[in-house]
Amino acid sequence: MIWLAVAIGLVLTVLGATASAALITVSRADLADAVSRRLRGASESLDWLVSAERELAAATATTGLGIAVLAAGLSAVVDAITGALPLWGVLALLLLVALPFVLISGYVLPRWLTAHRASRVAERLRPLIRPWARVISLFLPEPARRPVADVRTLWRQGSPGAMGSDELAMVGSVITFAQRPIREVMTPRTKLVAIPEGAAFDEIQAAFVQSGYSRLPVYRGTVDEIVGMVHVFDLLKTAADSVPVRPVGVAPGSRSCGD
Structure with a gap:
């Protein structure tokens, strides 16, 4: 036993x-x-x-x-x-x-x-x-x-x-x-670094250099109307006169970042 x-x-x-x-x-x-x-x-x-x-x-x-x-x-x-x-x-x-x-x-x-x-x-x-x-x-x-x-x-x-x-x-x-909800990580408009629609290649390049970001939103008229986004890698892969503007998603501020 x-x-x-x-x-x-x-x-x-x-x-x-x-x-x-x-x-x-x-x-x-x-x-x-x-x-x-x-x-x-x-x-x-x-x-x-x-x-x-x-x-x-x-x-x-x-x-x-x-x-x-x-x-x-x-x-x-x-x-x-x-x-x-x-x-x-x-x-x-x-x-x-x-x-x-x-x-x-x-x-x-x-x-x-x-x-x-x-x-x-x-x-x-x-x-x-x-x-x-x-x-x-x-x-x-x-x-x-x-x-x-x-x-x-x-x-x-x-x-x-x-x-x-x-x-x-x-x-x-x-x-x-x-x-975390999206509203907690959003950048205030007063601190937003954005590129106007139709900006020249040199202007876009300078904005990336000064901001240090890899992505920048593109606005039409004012920053209240965001029409797309430019990725810094696109500057290296495309010609100076054809920087692509990528689409951006829209989500409510209450949604979590993981969604």
């Missing part, structure tokens, strides 16, 4: 820790892809972060349960073996056998299993984790829609050094920007 408890604890510990490592790695990769698509202008939903959080909670709970069962089983084994040993012998056995056993099963082995195959491991373990995640979700509070906080939590749960603070700041900034 004691060895059965040790075996069950070992299986639960390895399963939970391996699932956690794989899910974190895969979720971080998915998050990086989502940010990349956002940077290219795509509309990317982050609702999957909620299910990822549930799955990670289930995997973590499995690991904790496994460690508890494993510790109880190992304690019984140690008691049976060390009945006649002095205290220092018991401590030595715990430090040299029990502790490394728990570390290997709960940390080293899961990291080794997911080092180069996290996606495949996550795909195989998700069917086992998802039912448990549904049970766990019954006892967890309803998640607030705070994807930036979820992003930072997910990023920090990965292996140390896998992502630096610069990458974390970029991810959080992109998602924060995508959630």
Whole structure:
């Protein structure tokens, strides 16, 4: 019975820790892809972060349960073996056998299993984790829609050094920007740098040099009537007398930037 408890604890510990490592790695990769698509202008939903959080909670709970069962089983084994040993012998056995056993099963082995195959491991373990995640979700509070906080939590749960603070700041900034309403990022008309319709090539070039922007709006008559946009790259690809004016979209100020 004691060895059965040790075996069950070992299986639960390895399963939970391996699932956690794989899910974190895969979720971080998915998050990086989502940010990349956002940077290219795509509309990317982050609702999957909620299910990822549930799955990670289930995997973590499995690991904790496994460690508890494993510790109880190992304690019984140690008691049976060390009945006649002095205290220092018991401590030595715990430090040299029990502790490394728990570390290997709960940390080293899961990291080794997911080092180069996290996606495949996550795909195989998700069917086992998802039912448990549904049970766990019954006892967890309803998640607030705070994807930036979820992003930072997910990023920090990965292996140390896998992502630096610069990458974390970029991810959080992109998602924060995508959630802000357009009216909060609009430039006031008094500070708007724009080009009059029909401006000469030299005038357009000078406006880009002085402003430092890569895109400038084109207005007709006054800045209240924007008719298009000029991109600085177009100055390098077209003739001086044919700078293309690109169309611009119109959106209400209440819409989020990510939309």
